[in-house]
Amino acid sequence: MIPLSAYIAMNKYLLFQAGIGMTANTFLLLFHTLTFLLNHRPKLTDLTTCHLAFVHIALLITVLFLFSPDLFESLNFWNDFKCKTLFYMSRVMRGLSICTTCLLSIIQAITMSPHTSWLAQFKYKSTHFIFYFFFFIWFLCLCFSTSMIFHTVATSNVTQTRLMVLTKYCSFSPISPSIMGLMFMMTTSRDIFLIGVMLLSSVYMVILLLRHQRRSQHLHSTSLSPRSSPEKRATQTILLLVSFFVVMYWVDFIISSSSLILWTYDSVILGAQSVVVNVYATVSPFVLVSSDKRIVNMLHNILWK
Template identity: 75%
Template sequence: MNTLSAYVAINNCILCQAGIGILSNNFLFFHIFTRPQYHKPKLTDLICCHLALVHIMMLLTVLFWRSPDLFESLNFFNDFKCKALFYLIRVMRSLSICTTCLLSIIQAITISSSTSWLAQLKHKSTHFIFFLSLLWFLCLCFSTSTIFYTVANSNVTQTNVMVITKYCSFFPISHSIRGLVFTLITSRDIFLIGVMLLSSVYMVILLLRHQRRSQYLHSTSLSPRSSPEKRATQTILLLVSFFVVMHCVDFIFSSSSIILWSYDSVILGIHDVVVSAYATVSPLVLISSNKRIIIFFKIYHRKALNFNKLSINLVVFV
């Protein structure tokens, strides 16, 4: 009974988390994408839009994956639904790490000094947007293995399958294939996280240099505001740090399940919470650090207060 209640509580937490993440990612996406007339969109804005879109699709897939009612509402065979949903989750998770890595690289190039070797890439950085289509292609191809070993429980007659949800399971995989897939995924993730950490260290060094220089340019009595580039860099550093921590926890859960070939329902729920955490938190961090969005909220709040005052005055007058 305790296990069942824990599973229900974790499942409700995942659904609530997915709902918050979908709303915040939608707001971030449409605010940046539909308001180019007020500012010239930066390359980092476009990448943030892509990251928000990826997270929306991933969280929507999680909703259908974790909710039996939504899963049954899809008018397809269970086997097809299991393969399609788990394949989409894998693709979106791959795109999430690739896009976050690309975002950190672009920001490192953006704030690099004119004397740096990275400055040569500043004028060519707009071409990085074409890498997004390449990332989609690679992630779609890289995740195709999940299609072959994901199956609906109704089609399973073996006893050594790994049960994932009420409807879906994994076929047993040979140790050689399991080791190959594990090695490829781990190598890719280590490479991308290594690039993120290198770009993060580079940005931290640049921020420290900028802070030292600003101490000579400004007196101690003044408190100059941080530049937009500095705020954006700090935000991306926060995102990268949070992503690395969540990904390390995710790696521990995933590797243990692959090695032991078993999944407890509660452990699986905690794993899904960790997987969806970055997709939920990242838009909130980007929204809270975006000056244009903060100004938008202030203007909206001021208009709402004025409307309430006008409504009260009309009621009093009547």
């Protein structure tokens, strides 16, 4: 049996984590939304960062409702409907998080690419295509996550003994091995493909940075050094986010795969997995804010006026 104190402590930490993450992501979303509205030629990274912040806010909101009994009960719907909606929303937002992070790494690789590269042709494309891409990944993630609607149930409404208990009110009903294998293969294939693209774009950016640094040292010119250039700062930020995301993803993958294979879950395991999943949504806005010179200058002017 899991001690009640461990369960309560885990829930409190999750709620605290969600609160911090929502505050940071809301600030990031508002800043980039204003930048997008006031700037006639917004950067693709501004639009993508807006989308990533919105996705993480929605993801963290699901944590608040799933792990806070008071908030869960405050929703005046059937428990079965609430469980299906919240877990479906959580899975969709997790998929959107990896898709948007992948897009952010691709855009930064395009921004860093030299004029002689074939990627350079995408540098000055209209920002309209990014909205089509957002529509596509939303459609993709909504479709990939439909299984959550059918297999998430309210614990009190079902008498089955082989339910996998997820929270106080929600459980996961048994799945046939063939359907589970298909779900696992589709989701894993998508995630591995996106992580592969992120890693390829990261390697490409590292090569460009090393080449630029070598050229600058050869010319013995400090003015050409990329040390303080906005491109280098932005690239280092994306590389940090990608590395952090990949580590968190594989930890989550190991926990969730083990639980599905053994068909066992307890509140602490679910809480630990949620911490791993949501830590990226909580940390990423701080990384993006600290590396954005516009935000740093704005906060400096506000604090030191």
